[in-house]
Amino acid sequence: MKARTSRKDKVNIITLGCSKNMVDSEVLSGQLRANDISVVHENARLDHNIVVINTCGFIEKAKEESIETILRNVELKQKGKLDKVYVTGCLSERYKEDLERDIPEVDAFFGTMELPLLLKKLEADYKTELLGERLLSTPSHYAYLKISEGCNRTCAFCAIPLMRGAHVSRTMESLVEEARGLVKKGVKEIMLIAQELTYYGLDIYKRRALPDLLHALADIEGLEWIRLHYAYPSKFPMEIIDAIKDRNNICNYLDMPLQHASNRMLKAMKRQITREEMEELIGRIREVIPGICLRTTLIVGFPGETEEDIEELTDFLQRMRFDRVGVFTYSHEEGTDAFGMDDDVAADVKEDRARRIMEVQQEISTELNESKLGKVMKVLVDRKEAGRYIGRTEFDSVEVDNEVIIHAGKKLVIGEFVEVRITKAYDYDLEAELI
Numbered sequence: 001m002k003a004r005t006s007r008k009d010k011v012n013i014i015t016l017g018c019s020k021n022m023v024d025s026e027v028l029s030g031q032l033r034a035n036d037i038s039v040v041h042e043n044a045r046l047d048h049n050i051v052v053i054n055t056c057g058f059i060e061k062a063k064e065e066s067i068e069t070i071l072r073n074v075e076l077k078q079k080g081k082l083d084k085v086y087v088t089g090c091l092s093e094r095y096k097e098d099l100e101r102d103i104p105e106v107d108a109f110f111g112t113m114e115l116p117l118l119l120k121k122l123e124a125d126y127k128t129e130l131l132g133e134r135l136l137s138t139p140s141h142y143a144y145l146k147i148s149e150g151c152n153r154t155c156a157f158c159a160i161p162l163m164r165g166a167h168v169s170r171t172m173e174s175l176v177e178e179a180r181g182l183v184k185k186g187v188k189e190i191m192l193i194a195q196e197l198t199y200y201g202l203d204i205y206k207r208r209a210l211p212d213l214l215h216a217l218a219d220i221e222g223l224e225w226i227r228l229h230y231a232y233p234s235k236f237p238m239e240i241i242d243a244i245k246d247r248n249n250i251c252n253y254l255d256m257p258l259q260h261a262s263n264r265m266l267k268a269m270k271r272q273i274t275r276e277e278m279e280e281l282i283g284r285i286r287e288v289i290p291g292i293c294l295r296t297t298l299i300v301g302f303p304g305e306t307e308e309d310i311e312e313l314t315d316f317l318q319r320m321r322f323d324r325v326g327v328f329t330y331s332h333e334e335g336t337d338a339f340g341m342d343d344d345v346a347a348d349v350k351e352d353r354a355r356r357i358m359e360v361q362q363e364i365s366t367e368l369n370e371s372k373l374g375k376v377m378k379v380l381v382d383r384k385e386a387g388r389y390i391g392r393t394e395f396d397s398v399e400v401d402n403e404v405i406i407h408a409g410k411k412l413v414i415g416e417f418v419e420v421r422i423t424k425a426y427d428y429d430l431e432a433e434l435i
Helices: 019-034 060-078 090-102 115-121 160-164 172-184 210-218 239-246 263-268 275-288 307-320 347-370
Strands: 010-015 038-041 050-055 084-089 142-146 189-193 225-228 250-255 293-300 324-329 376-385 388-392 403-407 417-425 429-434
Touching: 010 019, 019 038, 019 050, 019 084, 019 115, 019 142, 019 189, 050 060, 050 090, 060 084, 060 090, 084 090, 084 115, 090 160, 142 172, 172 210, 210 225, 210 239, 239 250, 239 275, 275 293, 275 307, 293 307, 293 347, 307 347, 324 347, 347 417, 376 403, 403 417
Parallel strands: 010 038, 010 050, 050 084, 142 189, 189 225, 225 250, 250 293, 293 324, 403 429
Antiparallel strands: 376 388, 376 417, 388 403, 417 429
16 A cells, blocks of 8 residues: 555544444454554544445445445545545445546445455455454454355345345354354354345255254354344244254344235235235244244335335234334335336335334333343343443344343443343333342
8 A cells, every 4th residue: 555654554444334244344354454454443533544434335324324424534535634545345336337437536446245356455465364354343242243145035125136146155164163263252142144044055055054053153162142133034944943942042032124014015025925924933933932032124115105004014013012123214226126116105204104113113112121120131241331331131132122221339341241130111221230
């Protein structure tokens, strides 16, 4: 890197979007550090001279945030406060030519699978022996483990296959080795992520191998929590639930995005499942593990959605009583099957429907939290904030789920497990006293 200053280069990586992007940034950081290049994440001190922006291009709001971040750093470069600005990630993969034309001040754009090219631009060698090595940007007691890349599903609203390509599983051996390395560094909780977890292994093992991977990871000594994110409901392999039940260190937690509950919408979205099949699946899962925490995400405002569809979705939520729910408003993305449809639900109507759905879920969440009053629960201490310790139960993932405010009366160690008794319940959080 030929910088305009004489100081040693320092690279700041800014990560936007999902946890999968975070893992990509951590891998880049590990490669740079192995090349003796100073690297930081989200550097607030502004003592860096090079920026790599790992962008998100999933929905319109994410694209806007990515572009704003690029322009903000280009402005810093123009003021002489940065030497280089590089852009990678999903937005860059999807709109590279447009971005090169519209923001020529950026020194180079790279796609999602172009890490070696990015490293070369940074005058760093790609070190294959560092496969699985990462410089964690999360607190040291938890980490994400990306088990595959890309997606073969054909959901009408989703642009991910355009940005991430077809599904490619990582080998079980490489994942177990990486997980062991993370545990040696102090990681106690690993969250498995992919565009679609249940497809794992079909490409390299010719079978759905996630249950085998779960058992192999659960055998790792010192790994206390394993958590599953993003499982596709259609043709869901129940062996996954058997593995969760059989292994004490796999959290009783499953993140299964369902997107809608109206059969008309599910068909339009190309979800390959009906409401009746989803209800049957949820019933079977809860029959095997009665106390399992089920998290889902929903999309409102898809083309053609009516008030009747929202009523069906509301009824579904009230019947299923999910522990955790997130709601997105539909984003009309070029290149997707839905882009040929008329985006006929007004933006304010989308927002109103999302608000109403969350009001339904807020009431359910409050009732579920109140049922925990007086119970003793195991909590992982995540951080100390405003003089109070904040933690999570096995039923809560990082950032997206509930938190437990712990009244300790003594010093606690961040990243350690403690037992608490729940004393107060709110809509999305709990308070507890240390036992």
